[in-house]
Amino acid sequence: MRRVLFLAIILCLIGPKTALPAKHPGKLAVKAAMVTEYGSGRVLYTQDPDKRIAPASITKVMTMYLVFDLVSSGKASFADKVKVSRRADATGGSTMNLRTGEVVTLDELMRGMAVASGNDAAVAVAEHFGGVPAWVERMNRKAQELGMTATTFKTPNGLPAPGQLTTARDLMKLATSYLRHYPQALRYHSATEVSHLGAVHGNTNRLLGTVDGVDGLKTGYVGSSGYNIIATAKRGDTRVIAVVLGGRSKQVRNRETERILNASYSGAVSTMLAATDGPGQDDEPAAPVKIKRSRAGRHHAKALRVADSDHGRAKIGAKRGASARLDGHDGGVKKTRHKVSAEKSAKTASHAKSKSHKRTGASGR
Numbered sequence: 001m002r003r004v005l006f007l008a009i010i011l012c013l014i015g016p017k018t019a020l021p022a023k024h025p026g027k028l029a030v031k032a033a034m035v036t037e038y039g040s041g042r043v044l045y046t047q048d049p050d051k052r053i054a055p056a057s058i059t060k061v062m063t064m065y066l067v068f069d070l071v072s073s074g075k076a077s078f079a080d081k082v083k084v085s086r087r088a089d090a091t092g093g094s095t096m097n098l099r100t101g102e103v104v105t106l107d108e109l110m111r112g113m114a115v116a117s118g119n120d121a122a123v124a125v126a127e128h129f130g131g132v133p134a135w136v137e138r139m140n141r142k143a144q145e146l147g148m149t150a151t152t153f154k155t156p157n158g159l160p161a162p163g164q165l166t167t168a169r170d171l172m173k174l175a176t177s178y179l180r181h182y183p184q185a186l187r188y189h190s191a192t193e194v195s196h197l198g199a200v201h202g203n204t205n206r207l208l209g210t211v212d213g214v215d216g217l218k219t220g221y222v223g224s225s226g227y228n229i230i231a232t233a234k235r236g237d238t239r240v241i242a243v244v245l246g247g248r249s250k251q252v253r254n255r256e257t258e259r260i261l262n263a264s265y266s267g268a269v270s271t272m273l274a275a276t277d278g279p280g281q282d283d284e285p286a287a288p289v290k291i292k293r294s295r296a297g298r299h300h301a302k303a304l305r306v307a308d309s310d311h312g313r314a315k316i317g318a319k320r321g322a323s324a325r326l327d328g329h330d331g332g333v334k335k336t337r338h339k340v341s342a343e344k345s346a347k348t349a350s351h352a353k354s355k356s357h358k359r360t361g362a363s364g365r
Helices: 002-018 055-074 086-090 107-115 118-129 132-145 168-181 183-189 250-266 269-274 342-356
Strands: 031-035 043-047 081-083 104-107 193-194 199-202 214-222 226-236 237-247 314-317
Touching: 031 250, 043 107, 043 168, 043 250, 055 107, 055 118, 055 132, 055 168, 055 183, 055 214, 055 226, 081 118, 086 118, 086 183, 104 107, 107 118, 107 183, 107 193, 118 132, 168 183, 168 214, 168 226, 168 237, 183 214, 214 250, 226 250, 250 269
Parallel strands: none
Antiparallel strands: 031 043, 031 237, 081 104, 193 199, 193 314, 214 226, 226 237
C-alpha cells in the first residue's frame, strides 16, 4: 500500500509540465533546437544545434533584416514603390498573390513576407534591389558578419535549392541580432493576418494568440527539413527565443515549441537536460528564467497593429482567437469580410487558383 502511494505521489510531481516522450526522454520530437534568454544571451536548451538543415521560409527573416538595414541607412523607404515582375508573380509555394505589373509598397511586401510567408514578395524585394543573385550575395555577406558560419543561402525566400543549409545555432544568431537592432520588426511578425487585393491570409505562425506571450517570429517548411520555426515570447519583461527545426508536422512543431517555451519559463528545462547527456561543452547550464514583472503585471505581449499603407491595398489586424488559428495550408486564402464586386471576386479567385497550381510543396507553413 505504501509503495502504491509513493508511486502515485511521484506521478503527480512529474505532471504534464515535465513529462517527456518515453522514447526519447529529455529531447524534443524534432531534428534540432536551441533556446536562449534574449536579454542575457544565456543558453537554456540545445538539441543538435549544429546539425545542418534547410531553413525553408525562415530565410525570409534575413531578407527582412536586409530591408531594415537599407531603410535604416536611408537607402530605401518603406513607402518605396515596387513593380511586380512576371518572375515574382510566377513564384510557387506560399504567396501573397502578387500580380504581374501591379505596383506595391515595400511596406506591403514586408507584411506579405512576415504574415503570408510570401515567396513572391521576397522575389519582388530582391529584384527591386539589384536582382536575385545580387540579393543572395548580400544575404550571405550578412550571414558571415553575424557569425553564421554554417549557413549558406541560395534563394531570397527559402524555396528548395541544393546547398541551402543552416543550423539552429546560426538561426539563433540571426534572430537575436534582428530583434536587437530592429525590435519594431515585431509589428510585422505579431500581426495575425494580411489582406491583399481582397484576399485575406492568416499568419503562418499559429502560436500567436494561443501560447502565452508569443509575438513572433517566422515559420517554414520544405520536404528535406520538415517544419521549422523561430518563435519568441515575452512574459513580464523577460523575452525568450526558441529555434525549433525539423518537426514531422505542423502540430508536432507547434506542440514541441510551446513545450520548450513553457519549460524555459518554469525551470523544467533542467529536468529535460538531466534526462540526457547534459548540455554541450559550449553551452551554459540551464536554469529557470526569472520573469521580471512589468508595472502593469501583464504576461502577454500585445500583437501590434501595423498601420495601413497610404494606398490601402494591404491591411493587417492584430486579431486573436479564431483568426489566429486558421486551418488548412499556411499562406492560404480565406474569404474576405469586405464586399467586392462579382467581377473583381472572379478575377481574384481565378488568379489564386492559377497560383495554387504553381505550388512546389515548399511554404512558410
